[in-house]
Amino acid sequence: MEQLEQIIAAHPLFAGLRPEYARLIGGCAHNVRFEPGQLLLRHGASADEFYLLRHGTVALVLTAAGRGALTVQTLGPGELLGVSWLVAPYRWMYDAQALETVGAIAIDAACLRAKSAADHDLGFELAQRFMGVLVRRLHAARLQLLDVYGTHR
Amino acid sequence: MDTPLLDPLRPHIARVRSTRREAPDVWTLELDADQAPPCGFAPGQFNMLTAFGVGEVPISFSGDPAEPGRVRHTVRAVGAVSSALTRLDCGAVLGVRGPFGTGWPLPEAVGRDVVLIAGGLGIAPLRPALYQLLAERARYGRLSLLYGTRGPRDILFRRELEAWRARADLTVEVTVDHATHPWHGHVGVVTTLIERARLDSDRTLALVCGPEVMMRFAAEALGAAGLAAEAIFLSLERNMHCGLGTCGHCQLGGLLVCRDGPVVRYDRVRDALRIREL
Numbered sequence: 001m002e003q004l005e006q007i008i009a010a011h012p013l014f015a016g017l018r019p020e021y022a023r024l025i026g027g028c029a030h031n032v033r034f035e036p037g038q039l040l041l042r043h044g045a046s047a048d049e050f051y052l053l054r055h056g057t058v059a060l061v062l063t064a065a066g067r068g069a070l071t072v073q074t075l076g077p078g079e080l081l082g083v084s085w086l087v088a089p090y091r092w093m094y095d096a097q098a099l100e101t102v103g104a105i106a107i108d109a110a111c112l113r114a115k116s117a118a119d120h121d122l123g124f125e126l127a128q129r130f131m132g133v134l135v136r137r138l139h140a141a142r143l144q145l146l147d148v149y150g151t152h153r
Numbered sequence: 154m155d156t157p158l159l160d161p162l163r164p165h166i167a168r169v170r171s172t173r174r175e176a177p178d179v180w181t182l183e184l185d186a187d188q189a190p191p192c193g194f195a196p197g198q199f200n201m202l203t204a205f206g207v208g209e210v211p212i213s214f215s216g217d218p219a220e221p222g223r224v225r226h227t228v229r230a231v232g233a234v235s236s237a238l239t240r241l242d243c244g245a246v247l248g249v250r251g252p253f254g255t256g257w258p259l260p261e262a263v264g265r266d267v268v269l270i271a272g273g274l275g276i277a278p279l280r281p282a283l284y285q286l287l288a289e290r291a292r293y294g295r296l297s298l299l300y301g302t303r304g305p306r307d308i309l310f311r312r313e314l315e316a317w318r319a320r321a322d323l324t325v326e327v328t329v330d331h332a333t334h335p336w337h338g339h340v341g342v343v344t345t346l347i348e349r350a351r352l353d354s355d356r357t358l359a360l361v362c363g364p365e366v367m368m369r370f371a372a373e374a375l376g377a378a379g380l381a382a383e384a385i386f387l388s389l390e391r392n393m394h395c396g397l398g399t400c401g402h403c404q405l406g407g408l409l410v411c412r413d414g415p416v417v418r419y420d421r422v423r424d425a426l427r428i429r430e431l
């Protein structure tokens with residue numbers, strides 16, 4: 001358990017986190033490993049666990065009729081995989097597929113939501129960190145939408 | 154700009170020695186150096202190229218500055234002049250004036266880490282800088298190229314990218330904004346590569362080239378990674394006519410981009426880039 005706490009505290013998402021919070025999060029966490037091609041998240045499934053990626057790359061994939069599988073984003077070491085567990089109805093919006101062997105810390109979403117509800121200071125700390133990720137991803141998604149490399153004639 | 158220009162407004166006549174298709178709408182032209190102006194150039198500088206009967210446009214050098222006998226330009230067909238240039242065959246003639254403008258601050262990079270951030274066609278003006286950095290590799294610290302483009306088929310200089318990627322002394326990361334299978338590389342905007350690069354903010358000098366919006370986002374991401382504005386250099390694009398700093402077409406705030414740029418330090422243009430009317 002102690003080792004998990006250390007890994008969590010060393011992850012960029014939780015840099016500088018108070019040790020007691022790392023311990024609380026560690027109580028909801030376990031180590032996981034996925035082989036290339038394996039799905040970490042499945043579109044429409046209940047968002048029960050999210051992942052702090054440590055090794056390997058994961059593709060967020062959306063399947064569109066007539067266009068096949070579209071990768072909308074790839075995520076790698078040091079990044080957070082899965083945000084739909086933060087808000088109801090807690091369902092994944094994409095498939096997430098391992099492109100390489102992936103090592104990650106899985107965190108039980110219901111467990112962390114319950115701990116955040118019981119300790120609002122922890123909840124606020126987590127909300128700020130996840131909000132940072134969400135805002136950066138929103139900016140990136142808008143830049144992606146602008147299609148800046150097009151000719152715009 | 155070592156060679157004095159006799160009549161800087163009069164183009165030299167040059168002949169196309171070879172052409173190479175890099176992507177569906179992007180071609181690299183190699184000019185016959187005997188007839189092109191005798192140009193040593195600094196990475197980041199540009200020539201004014203004339204497609205006769207159509208017009209003249211600024212195009213950056215994209216070749217190796219250590220090979221002055223091989224003048225190369227990489228052109229994307231976006232309008233009348235650039236399209237005419239990409240349609241030139243071997244042996245065709247075009248007009249060349251230059252070299253013009255400021256180069257990448259490579260002397261300032263000695264002893265430091267250097268990150269090159271390219272968006273789309275922006276890899277073309279950065280390629281000469283990378284050639285020079287690699288030729289003098291021992292003089293610099295960590296070297297990285299972060300390249301973002303629209304989709305897998307728009308990736309330029311593929312074979313060279315593979316060779317660069319194989320080097321142990323250069324980090325190369327490529328990402329695309331949009332991808333369908335079977336692309337197995339990164340998907341996401343180029344700023345996501347900056348966040349992942351774990352740059353040493355005190356040691357790193359950043360050279361950024363791409364569409365202006367992409368450069369603004371990249372500069373913000375570099376700032377968030379701890380780089381000072383003084384350590385970030387952008388290559389600006391403005392509509393140009395004379396190339397000599399006299400006609401004023403390329404004015405941006407207090408700068409004339411053809412003369413004071415195209416390569417400028419970010420803190421000198423940050424405010425001007427935020428003003429919609431400029």
Ligand SMILES: Cc1cc2nc3c(=O)[nH]c(=O)nc-3n(C[C@H](O)[C@H](O)[C@H](O)COP(=O)(O)OP(=O)(O)OC[C@H]3O[C@@H](n4cnc5c(N)ncnc54)[C@H](O)[C@@H]3O)c2cc1C
Binds near residue numbers: 153210214236393
């Ligand atoms: C310093 C400098 C260096 C440059 N280096 C290169 C280079 O190495 N290779 C290269 O291909 N181009 C480069 N450019 C851009 C190039 O000069 C323009 O694409 C060219 O002037 C367009 O002229 P045109 O007559 O073909 O198109 P225009 O008729 O002027 O424009 C046609 C359409 O294309 C759009 N357009 C114009 N320029 C661009 C652009 N850059 N990107 C996307 N859309 C555009 C216009 O909005 C317009 O709608 C550089 C520009 C500058 C200022």
